[in-house]
Amino acid sequence: MVQTISELKSSIDDYLSDHLVADVDQATLYSSMRYSLMAGGKRLRPALTLATVEMLGGTVDENVIHAATALELLHTYSLIHDDLPAMDNDDLRRGKPTNHCRYGAGMATLAGDGLLTLAFQWVTDNGLPAAIRAELTLALAQAAGPAGMVAGQARDIEGEGHQLDLDQLRYLHRQKTGALLRYAVLAGGIITNQSRPVKAALADFGAQFGLAFQIYDDLMDVLGTTAQMGKQVHKDAGEHKNTYPGLLGVAGAEEQLHKALQSAKAAQTKLGELTGRSFAGYDQFLAYFKL
Template identity: 75%
Template sequence: MVTALSTLKEQIDNYLAQALAADVDQETLLNSMQYSLMAGGKRLRPALTLATVEILGGELNNDVLRAATGLELLHTYSLIHDDLPAMDNDELRRGKPTNHCKFGAGMATLAGDGLLTLAFQWVTDNHLSATTRSRLALELAKAAGPAGMVAGQARDIEGEHQQLDLAQLRYLHRQKTGALLEYAVLAGGIITGQSDQVCQQLALFGANFGLAFQIYDDLMDVLSTTEKMGKKVHKDANEQKNTYPGLLGIKGAKEQLRKAIAAAVRTQQQLEQITGKSFAGYDQFLAYFK
């Protein structure tokens, strides 16, 4: 039986709240890092890692929790930097003023830098095997770096005021959003020592989930409200960003979302066939799109 997502989120929140201060020795920097890290959030990325570990028979001990929550540090860094005046210049995140509005652009930049580097410290500063720690660090660097999330952000900036086609848009979001979600699932396979075949399918599930996540987020920017999202909506269209609704319309974007979810479900079924284990624990993540 896989732990409920709400319980995983509570475990992640508790670990983040307790562990961060031990590794930061400058008060204002700590306050800035804590401000964004503990502002809420779904914690889907580390929860995907923990659920995958459980599904594959691993134990959710303190070392696994530390390695998994490192990903949330890195994700939070990306949000802080994404909100900066030089990037999206957002003033609201998770229903609160963005970090640079609260602490200034300089301290916000340093808070992001601190979270990014601390993420790799947590992934490697634990008692998992040396091989596991090394591979986790490598895969996280690839997912977050200039061939992953950072490249996606660069494509997003260059793509403003340009019309990307569907293949270009999908590739942009595979890097910008999908790369970290792909890593999140793969990390569970690495921690439990799975074969290359299983790890490939885990990464594919994460990639399909990541695509669905981005399409859904694009749709919510059009269909939801600032109160529900915790950030300003309709910004994508106003800033002429490339989105699925912008390219395909609401109906077309919903169809792409359906296809991405169906692809994730097929991968989920394939994982059950090759491992002989139930991956029903992923259903609670897929329910996010309902």
């Protein structure tokens, strides 16, 4: 039986809290890394990996959770760096002062660097078969690197003040946000050694989920409150960011969100057909998108 998101989050929180300290050898750096890592994230990315492993009949043991939680280390690094003065210059994240506001820009940068490199340590320093560890490492590097998330961030910076069309906006967010969520789902297939068609369907679900996640985040910047989001809202328009509501209006962005969710559900159905297993566990993740 697939665990609930709440159960998965609790396991992930406990694991991160217990295991970070063993791999950091400087007190202030550890404090800075832990500050952002344990600041109350939703843990959707490693939860997607673990839920996928369970739905595919795998067992979530110490090796699997070590590899899966590596993604949360990497995601947290990206948030720390995204908030820096040289990037988005945000002073609030998850309802708390951002890392550089608490520790200074230099230590915050190092905390991000530490989390990024530790992520690759965790994805390789476990007892999974060598071929699986190698495949996870390659897929994570591609998702996070200069053809994935980092490229998306670069496009976002260059796009400020320039109106992108819908295809350009989709491409930007497929890299910036979608790449790690696509990896999160695909990783479950890699860990359980699935066939190429099953991995492709998993990657498709993850990509569509990632697109929906970004559209929803854009919408909540317009419709949500700081209390709801745990960060400043209504910033995107003022900073001339390229967003779905900015390009299409709220109604148009909601239509694109609906289309992304339909595509995700189609991939979910295909996974059931390919494997003969139930992927109803993804329903709880899709329920996240409530306006």
